[in-house]
Amino acid sequence: MNKNLAALKKEFPTLNERFGGRRLVYLDSACTVLKLRCAADAQRRHMLLLGGCGGKRSLHSLASAMEENFHAARSVAASFMGGSPEEVIFTAGVTDAANLLANSFPFTPQRSEVVLSPLEHNAVFLPFERLAAAGRIKLRVAPLKDFGVDLDGLARLVTRRTALVCVTHAPNIFGGTADVRRAAEIAHAAGAYLFCDDAQYAPTHGRCGAADGADACAFSGHKLGAPYFTGALCVKRPLLERLRPSRVGGGTVAEVAAAAGRYSVRYLGGYQGFEAGVQNYSGAAGLAAALERLTRAGFPAIRAHVSSLVSASLKELGGVKGVRVLGRPEDIPGGSLVSLAPAVKGFSVPDFSLFLNEGVKGSLIAVRTGRHCADLACLNSGYAETIRLSFFAYNTPGDVSCFAGALEKYLSLLGRGK
Numbered sequence: 098m099n100k101n102l103a104a105l106k107k108e109f110p111t112l113n114e115r116f117g118g119r120r121l122v123y124l125d126s127a128c129t130v131l132k133l134r135c136a137a138d139a140q141r142r143h144m145l146l147l148g149g150c151g152g153k154r155s156l157h158s159l160a161s162a163m164e165e166n167f168h169a170a171r172s173v174a175a176s177f178m179g180g181s182p183e184e185v186i187f188t189a190g191v192t193d194a195a196n197l198l199a200n201s202f203p204f205t206p207q208r209s210e211v212v213l214s215p216l217e218h219n220a221v222f223l224p225f226e227r228l229a230a231a232g233r234i235k236l237r238v239a240p241l242k243d244f245g246v247d248l249d250g251l252a253r254l255v256t257r258r259t260a261l262v263c264v265t266h267a268p269n270i271f272g273g274t275a276d277v278r279r280a281a282e283i284a285h286a287a288g289a290y291l292f293c294d295d296a297q298y299a300p301t302h303g304r305c306g307a308a309d310g311a312d313a314c315a316f317s318g319h320k321l322g323a324p325y326f327t328g329a330l331c332v333k334r335p336l337l338e339r340l341r342p343s344r345v346g347g348g349t350v351a352e353v354a355a356a357a358g359r360y361s362v363r364y365l366g367g368y369q370g371f372e373a374g375v376q377n378y379s380g381a382a383g384l385a386a387a388l389e390r391l392t393r394a395g396f397p398a399i400r401a402h403v404s405s406l407v408s409a410s411l412k413e414l415g416g417v418k419g420v421r422v423l424g425r426p427e428d429i430p431g432g433s434l435v436s437l438a439p440a441v442k443g444f445s446v447p448d449f450s451l452f453l454n455e456g457v458k459g460s461l462i463a464v465r466t467g468r469h470c471a472d473l474a475c476l477n478s479g480y481a482e483t484i485r486l487s488f489f490a491y492n493t494p495g496d497v498s499c500f501a502g503a504l505e506k507y508l509s510l511l512g513r514g515k
Contacts, residue, residue, distance in 0.1 A: 171231030303396025
């Protein structure tokens with residue numbers, strides 16, 4: 098671990114905590130990254146020292162300071178995402194962003210189909226499935242191939258009736274990354290737009306799908322060590338100008354007038370039309386602080402470190418009899434996680450999770466087990482549940498070894514092992 102990452106690791110206080118006297122081995126960063134001290138400090142400072150009326154509602158100095166702070170956070174998010182500040186909409190995360198996009202998208206009778214990759218998180222799948230269930234759109238799901246999206250299969254589904262294609266940049270169940278650039282080319286060739294879920298990609302790559310041609314992309318702040326309920330949706334101007342806000346309220350109105358006994362409302366354009374109500378100003382400050390801190394540490398260094406940990410996991414776990422590593426070995430190091438499936442009779446995923454939580458002397462090993470909100474992937478792959486190890490900048494090779502030792506111990510209790 099280089100000195101920049103060693104310094105960054107000190108920004109995560111949870112790593113110093115003891116749980117029942119045991120050391121935390123945190124391998125669940127794909128669910129949420131441990132929180133940065135600087136992000137919490139920025140949010141707390143904003144709440145206590147500013148905490149006034151924002152959103153251009155007042156003209157006093159405190160309100161101006163609030164607005165300047167919010168604009169600065171938007172600029173930081175825009176730079177990170179590869180867009181302009183005018184293209185960034187603050188959200189509560191990717192779930193919020195996907196719902197906003199689904200309910201604001203300009204579907205027409207001629208273009209009413211949405212094509213999803215088979216690896217979409219429920220955050221993206223469910224908003225569009227709900228529209229399909231209501232008869233408003235037709236939903237298609239691309240085939241799965243070698244635990245990744247079959248882009249040739251996706252291309253066959255995209256037609257002149259396709260309005261939107263959705264591709265997750267880094268799946269949260271099988272690891273690796275998707276070829277967003279090619280997916281964008283496929284969508285654009287048919288006159289469709291591409292939405293990219295960057296929730297798992299952005300934290301360790303330091304960029305979003307807009308740089309690869311996506312018309313819209315989103316990330317979640319809590320997966321970068323920022324406060325919960327923060328994130329952003331970046332929508333390129335040609336699409337942004339066509340979206341119709343699904344929520345309105347204070348902060349979205351340009352003018353309300355009365356004439357001939359009726360009221361007329363003129364709404365603000367651009368991102369302002371999508372940020373109804375009082376916003377999460379302090380959360381945005383914490384989000385900006387997290388992005389700036391990770392940028393100082395260096396995303397190339399973070400990416401190289403995480404890739405080395407994934408590769409070490411493949412080497413150490415690939416030879417363990419009793420589990421199967423899911424995914425193509427050549428693709429997995431490009432992501433930040435490794436998923437395992439039981440390969441012997443008697444291996445209970447829930448029981449193994451409890452064993453990691455309670456049965457390892459001196460350590461509490463935190464991993465994620467189950468379907469990971471990736472029902473499409475589970476249904477298309479035939480795997481009902483997996484054991485997922487996911488890494489961030491604070492992990493070490495020792496964490497991998499600790500998990501591997503616990504796995505061998507559990508398998509030995511079953512009478513299995515190497």
